[in-house]
Amino acid sequence: MSADDKTSNKIDDLGGKAKEGLGKVTGNEDTENEGKIDQAKSSLKDAGEKVKDAFKK
Structure with a gap:
């Protein structure tokens, strides 16, 4: 898994957590x-990236 993929996935995860938290706070x-x-x-x-990496080996 490339560093770009890891970073992108982490950003998506953090954005999702922020959106979830905002929804909880606002009751939305x-x-x-x-x-x-x-x-x-x-x-x-x-998980998909990890599978790809496993097959590259």
Whole structure:
């Protein structure tokens, strides 16, 4: 996994956490759920990159 991929995934994860927190504070369930989805996407991308790296070896 390249450093750019790691950085991008981390930014997506942090953005999702921020969005989730904002949704909780404001009582907006849609924003909170969007944040959770963003975090899940980041985790899936990270897992996909790890699989790619495993096959490169």
